[in-house]
Amino acid sequence: MLVLDQVSKHYGAVKAVDGVSLTVPEGQTLALVGESGCGKTTLAKLILMLEKPTTGRILFDGQDLAQMSRSQLKGYRRQVQAVFQDPYASLNPRLRVASIVAEPILAHERPDRASLKKRVEELLDHVGLPASAASLFPHEFSGGQRQRIAIARALALRPRLMVLDEPVSALDVSIRAQVLNLLADIQQEFSLTYLVIAHDLALVEHFSTQTAVAYLGRIVEHGATEDVFGAPSHPYTRALLEAVPQPDPDHVLPDAALLGEIASALDPPSGCHFHPRCPVAVPICPRERPAEVNAPGAGHTAACHLLAAARPLEHAASSP
Amino acid sequence: MTDVVQAPIPMPRMAWLARLKGAPVIPLVILGTVVFCAVAGGLVAPFDPNDADLDAAFQPPFWAKEGSWSHPLGTDNLGRDILSRIIAGCRVSVIVSLYAIAFSGAIGALVGMISGYFGGRVDQVIMRLVEIQMSIPSIALALLLAAALQPGLGTVVVVIVFTYWTWYARIIRGEVLSLKTRDYVAFARVAGVSTPVILLRHLLPNIMNTLLVLATLQVGQVIIFEASLSFLGLGIQQPDVSWGLMLSDARQYISNAWWAITMPGIAIMLTCLAANLFGDWLRDRLDPRLRQM
Numbered sequence: 127m128l129v130l131d132q133v134s135k136h137y138g139a140v141k142a143v144d145g146v147s148l149t150v151p152e153g154q155t156l157a158l159v160g161e162s163g164c165g166k167t168t169l170a171k172l173i174l175m176l177e178k179p180t181t182g183r184i185l186f187d188g189q190d191l192a193q194m195s196r197s198q199l200k201g202y203r204r205q206v207q208a209v210f211q212d213p214y215a216s217l218n219p220r221l222r223v224a225s226i227v228a229e230p231i232l233a234h235e236r237p238d239r240a241s242l243k244k245r246v247e248e249l250l251d252h253v254g255l256p257a258s259a260a261s262l263f264p265h266e267f268s269g270g271q272r273q274r275i276a277i278a279r280a281l282a283l284r285p286r287l288m289v290l291d292e293p294v295s296a297l298d299v300s301i302r303a304q305v306l307n308l309l310a311d312i313q314q315e316f317s318l319t320y321l322v323i324a325h326d327l328a329l330v331e332h333f334s335t336q337t338a339v340a341y342l343g344r345i346v347e348h349g350a351t352e353d354v355f356g357a358p359s360h361p362y363t364r365a366l367l368e369a370v371p372q373p374d375p376d377h378v379l380p381d382a383a384l385l386g387e388i389a390s391a392l393d394p395p396s397g398c399h400f401h402p403r404c405p406v407a408v409p410i411c412p413r414e415r416p417a418e419v420n421a422p423g424a425g426h427t428a429a430c431h432l433l434a435a436a437r438p439l440e441h442a443a444s445s446p
Numbered sequence: 447m448t449d450v451v452q453a454p455i456p457m458p459r460m461a462w463l464a465r466l467k468g469a470p471v472i473p474l475v476i477l478g479t480v481v482f483c484a485v486a487g488g489l490v491a492p493f494d495p496n497d498a499d500l501d502a503a504f505q506p507p508f509w510a511k512e513g514s515w516s517h518p519l520g521t522d523n524l525g526r527d528i529l530s531r532i533i534a535g536c537r538v539s540v541i542v543s544l545y546a547i548a549f550s551g552a553i554g555a556l557v558g559m560i561s562g563y564f565g566g567r568v569d570q571v572i573m574r575l576v577e578i579q580m581s582i583p584s585i586a587l588a589l590l591l592a593a594a595l596q597p598g599l600g601t602v603v604v605v606i607v608f609t610y611w612t613w614y615a616r617i618i619r620g621e622v623l624s625l626k627t628r629d630y631v632a633f634a635r636v637a638g639v640s641t642p643v644i645l646l647r648h649l650l651p652n653i654m655n656t657l658l659v660l661a662t663l664q665v666g667q668v669i670i671f672e673a674s675l676s677f678l679g680l681g682i683q684q685p686d687v688s689w690g691l692m693l694s695d696a697r698q699y700i701s702n703a704w705w706a707i708t709m710p711g712i713a714i715m716l717t718c719l720a721a722n723l724f725g726d727w728l729r730d731r732l733d734p735r736l737r738q739m
Contacts, residue, residue, distance in 0.1 A: 174636045203638030216629035220651040226630075229647075230637035276633075283637070 127152040127319055128173065128287060133182035134343075135168050140391045142168040144343035145182070150287065155313070155320040157334035157351070159327060159366070161388050165343040166323045170291050173321065174208055175199075186287075204234055207280040211292035213272035217264040223250070223275055224260035230282045249278040252315075253308060270301035274308065281312060291323045306333055327370050331355050339363045342391055342399040345418075349426025359421035359428035361404050398431065406432060470727050473720035480717055484540035487533040492516075495534035495687045499525035504703045520705040522696055528706060532713045534687040539717065542599065542672045546606035547661045553607065554614020555657055559645055561615065562622030573619070576612045584609040585674070592680035602672050602681045609671070614660055621653050655732040662725035666718035673714055689714050 128150040135143040143165045150156045158166045171177040173184060175191060184191045186202055194202060207230065210216040217226055227246045231237065237245070247257040253274040264272055273293065280288055293309065294302040306329070313320060324330050330337055331351060338348040339362065347360040358364045371377075386403050389395050395402050401411035410431050418427040419434045466474075483490065502525040506513040513520065519528040561572040588605040595601045625631065626649070634644050673690030675681030682688035689710040696706035 174632075176632055176635060200638055203636065206636070208633060208636045210629040210633065212629060216633055218628075218630040218648055218652075221647070225647075229634060229639060233634075233637050233639040233643070279633070279637075 127187060128321070129185040129188075130169075130173075131183045131185065133169075133172060133179045133184060135165075135172055135177060136180045141343050141394070142391065143172065143179075146340075146343070146345050148338055148345060148348065150319060150321050151336070152286075152319055153317060154336055155322060155334040156336045156338060157322045157324055157330040158338050158340060159324055159330055160340035161325065163342070163388055163391055164340040165391075166340050167291060169340075170208070170289050170321070170323050174206065174289055175202070200234065204283045205286045206289065207283060207285040207287075208289040208291065209273070209276050209280050209293050212296045213269055213276050214264075214296075216276050217272055219264055221263075222260065223255075223262055223264065223267075226264070226275060227260070227279045227282055230279060234283060245282070249282055250275075252281060252312060253278045268301075269297050270305060273297060273305050277305075277308065277312070281316070284316060285318070287319045287321065289321045289323070292325070293322065294329065295324070295326060302329075309333075327355075327366060339366065342389060342394050344399060344429065346400065346430070347421070347426075347428040348418075349421060349423050349428075353421070353423030353426040357422040357426075359426070359433055360400075360430050361406055361432075362400050363428070365403075365405075398429070408432065408435075468727075468731075470723050473723040473727075476716055476720035477724060480536045480720075481540055483533045483536035487536055491527075491530040491533040492518075493527035493530040495526065495531040496685050497526060497530075501525065504699070504706075506703075507705050507709075510705075519709045520703070522692075522703065522706040523699050528692075528709050531687050531692055532689065532710055535689040535692065535710065535713070538599065538682055538686060538688040539669050539672065542602055542606070543665050543668045545603045546610070546668050546672075547664050549603065550607040550610040550664070551614055551657055551661050554611040555618050555650075555653065557611065558615040558618030559622050559649055559653070562619040563626050563641075563645060563649065565623075569619070572615070576615050579608070579612045584671075585678075588675055588678075588680050592675075597680050597683055599682060599686070602675050605675065605680075606668055606671050610664060610667075613664075614657070617656065617660060618653055621656055622649055625649055625652050659725060659729040659732055662721065662728050665721035665725070669714060669718055669721070 130146055130148040133143055133146045134141065146165075146169060148156075148158075158169065160166050168177065172179050178192070186206070189198065191199075191202065221229075224243070224246050227249050228242055231242065231245065243260075246260055250257060250259055255271065255274055255278070259267070259271075259275070264275065267275065273296075290309065294305050297305060309320070310333070312318065320334075322330070322334055334351050336349065337351045337354040338345050339354070339360065340346070341362050347354060347358070347363045354363060355367065358367055389399065389402065395412065397410070397412040397414050398404070398407075398416050401407045404411065408431060414431070416429045416431045416434060418429045420426065421428045421433060499521070502517065502521050503523055505517050505521040505525075507520040507528075508515050508518050510520075517527050517529070519532070521527055522531075557572055557576075561569045584605065587608060591605050591608070592601055595604065628648075631644060631648050634648055639647075669689075672681055672688065673693065676688045676690030677694045679694065682691050684691070692710035693707055696703065696710070700707050
């Protein structure tokens with residue numbers, strides 16, 4: 127449904143997103159994971175058309191966003207909605223919940239008062255809030271309740287794709303599961319496609335059907351979640367998975383799974399961006415950017431020279 | 447859904463008066479008196495402000511040896527009652543303040559919002575215009591405008607609006623620069639909300655506090671500006687009464703009738719002081735970040 131084709135976004139010398147190709151399949155949940163600074167939020171902004179890509183194309187149902195007419199853009203806006211990380215920043219403190227939830231509707235339609243009120247109440251009901259919430263202000267709610275309001279707002283236009291930018295990371299651990307369950311429920315009910323931006327691998331493993339791992343503006347590994355977690359093929363993915371804390375007191379974290387800090391996006395390392403931190407780097411790594419090659423599992427790819435050496439280059443799986 | 451979340455009990459809406467709790471009392475009383483005199487000055491003033499009585503010229507205020515309670519603050523060179531003229535002068539101060547602040551605030555806020563929200567070249571052009579405007583001395587501009595237009599209340603308002611809109615524009619621009627990166631503005635764009643609606647619904651309500659504080663702090667400056675223009679003969683003209691005009695009239699007689707120039711001066715000082723103290727309080731109450739203003 128949504129296809130990114132060699133998309134880059136540069137801010138001056140910083141390549142926040144550097145030649146990313148990715149397909150978000152209809153009805154699935156694609157998780158984009160990575161450390162902070164890996165460009166995952168920039169990618170979300172590009173998809174939401176809050177920023178324009180420097181190069182590359184973003185296709186929605188085969189249509190290039192950059193080529194869309196005004197009315198096609200309006201249509202795109204209807205079908206793609208977002209839930210942001212911080213429910214304290216994403217709701218205007220001076221508007222009542224009814225106005226917040228009705229905002230996307232009023233941007234596209236002119237419903238009469240009674241039907242608008244009914245729709246707002248239905249939306250609130252969908253996210254588990256009582257109709258009486260409509261007349262209150264955001265500050266009268268807890269973080270989890272606020273995120274429910276944000277979800278109701280994103281749902282208002284019955285979109286097909288929802289971009290969830292760290293939807294629960296600002297919430298208390300105790301209510302994360304509730305909000306995730308809610309998101310899973312409405313995905314079923316409205317047959318939504320999700321693009322989840324996250325850094326919490328445990329969450330991703332249970333919530334997403336596909337996972338893409340980003341490092342310094344590039345996708346280093348992408349595939350079905352069980353393949354990526356079951357047979358991590360890029361050394362960065364392996365290091366990330368090893369660093370996940372286990373609820374087991376005898377579990378010993380491997381020493382220095384990752385060497386050093388993430389490099390500066392201002393001056394990324396040559397060749398494979400990951401090579402200075404990579405425990406298995408070989409001489410070619412600083413010289414050449416690795417191509418995406420097949421990894422175990424259907425549609426599972428990773429961008430690593432070692433993998434390319436180990437298995438013959440079947441084809442570069444960049445074009446969808 | 448297993449968990450239906452209980453909505454919190456709505457708080458009773460705060461009454462407007464309750465918000466004034468802790469406001470400085472004396473400045474509020476002074477400002478209230480000025481506004482009252484502007485509205486109903488004719489009812490409380492002991493004399494008509496333009497009633498000349500040459501027999502009663504140069505009477506000192508009541509506490510001086512030759513003073514009397516019939517003219518509590520004394521009379522000027524034409525025997526006009528100074529208290530009545532100060533009361534009548536409130537009207538000009540209030541009207542000029544209201545118009546000047548409303549227009550400069552509205553223009554400045556609109557320009558500042560556009561500049562801050564759109565950024566890029568629009569912002570560059572607008573901010574350079576603002577800087578050009580700020581480099582023109584306002585009194586020189588006033589002389590020019592007064593020569594081009596007719597001196598009077600309207601001209602005073604135009605000159606003040608010309609001088610002060612930049613002040614609003616710059617501060618509101620800065621405010622909008624930070625507001626526009628908020629997630630709720632981003633969401634509105636994602637949802638396809640049109641730009642004018644974003645400006646009105648998401649930005650304007652959030653800059654209202656700042657606007658209110660700026661407007662209150664401007665009152666004192668406007669009153670002094672109007673008095674300066676009127677003193678120079680570029681502002682309010684006879685027979686209208688303004689505090690600046692009173693200063694100008696009384697200047698010649700400063701050696702034998704100090705009260706004729708001191709009393710309107712005190713009125714200006716007290717009003718400005720009250721407006722500034724109230725503005726300071728409001729700023730601390732609503733928007734402590736503006737403290738460097």
